Amino acid sequence: MKNVYRIEFHSGSKEELFPDFTPDFPYTASCSQLDQFMGRFVPWHWHKTVELFYMESGRMEYCTPKGTMIFPAGSGGMVNSNVLHMTRPQAESEKNIQLLHIFDPSFIAGHHGSRIEQKYVTPITAAPQVEIIPLSPEDPVQANILDDIRESFHLSENDFGYEVKLRETLSDIWIRLLAISRPLLEEKGDHSKANDKIKTMMVYVHEHFGEKISISEIAAAAFSSERECFRAFHDCLHMTPVEYINNYRLQMACHLLANGREPITSISHACGLGSSSYFGKVFREYMGCTPLEYRRKWQDSDI
CATH class of the missing domain: 1.10.10.60 (Homeodomain-like)
Incomplete structure (x- = not known):
């Protein structure tokens, strides 16, 4: 897992740039220490990838076009594909550590147009009303998902079968996110x-x-x-x-x-x-x- 203290952008689209991404493995894991970022915030940006995160310490504020959400230590969530967002810590002095899985939806969906993509991935990534799926440790179902997100960062690249185990773990987390977000997906959401x-x-x-x-x-x-x-x-x-x-x-x-x-x-x-x-x-x-x-x-x- 790479420690991150700043973000970079593509020169053309100004989407966030992930240097570790490769076509055959569109995934990266990072530990973002926002209290050590220049300016102590991440400016407005977007990316096609989804952002699955767990708050190790501190309190993080996520801003999107629809509003602001606060994520204290022990909580987490997922930022949907192509969603405009910016983040900043709530307190000036506290340590702020966020663990992140960043991956292209194709990492779990397979090839474009696959049945998995159509049934399980696109319903979330194509839903304009879903900007962030928040997860709270106070909800038993969400707490279990958070436990698995936290544990998934312990998978080692050096272990045999790492790539398959990682995709299996993220796919399992994804299907549970889809299940708990069904009420939101049923709401009418028009593309803006x-x-x-x-x-x-x-x-x-x-x-x-x-x-x-x-x-x-x-x-x-x-x-x-x-x-x-x-x-x-x-x-x-x-x-x-x-x-x-x-x-x-x-x-x-x-x-x-x-x-x-x-x-x-x-x-x-x-x-x-x-x-x-x-x-x-x-x-x-x-x-x-x-x-x-x-x-x-x-x-x-x-x-």
Whole structure:
């Protein structure tokens, strides 16, 4: 299992990137220590893979277009395929460890169009009303699933038959998730066009964050009006387009400060944040420290 302190994105779609994935084994396991992430949160993102997780310690907040869920230690759940989400710890000081299985639905479904995919996998992955399936240790059925999720991280890659045992374990967990989510699956859930549009608009911001960006340009990227643009950002990300642009610019500034030696002024201009004095002001408001203090902290870190 790999320890994770940051996430990476595909350069084109800006979906989360999983370097360990291969076509013949689309799976990875990780231990995410969010209290040690730069900024102490994972920004809004999505991925085709599903995210099955268990909270080892701390309290995690998951935000999706439909709202926020809190996951304390001992709980867990599954984030559905292609769901926009962001995560952050609830407390500033506590240790926050999350164990994750990340896998493409094909890992348990087999080839596209298979009977297993049609009967057991697609009913969940194609359901727009299912963003997250939460699991609580207070419910006996869900507690059993949580126990198996926790135990599944003890499977060793060095054991003979590891790949088969892992797929068998995840398939068993999946079918039980399908069983407990049936009431939710029976609810009417319409696919949101805003969800598709917001991803296109986000990609536009990611590709042009160093330039001057207008709301009309963001809207045009998704063939939308400015009014639709504002509504999509409000409904899906719970913020305005301008707030998202500024947040993304500051996230990229944090990345450059922690991983390079470029002058502060150069980073400010590269991220579309103007003068170094303005950059210093908004950065302090965002991170609670100056850009230089942030650089020293993370470049001196062992992470």
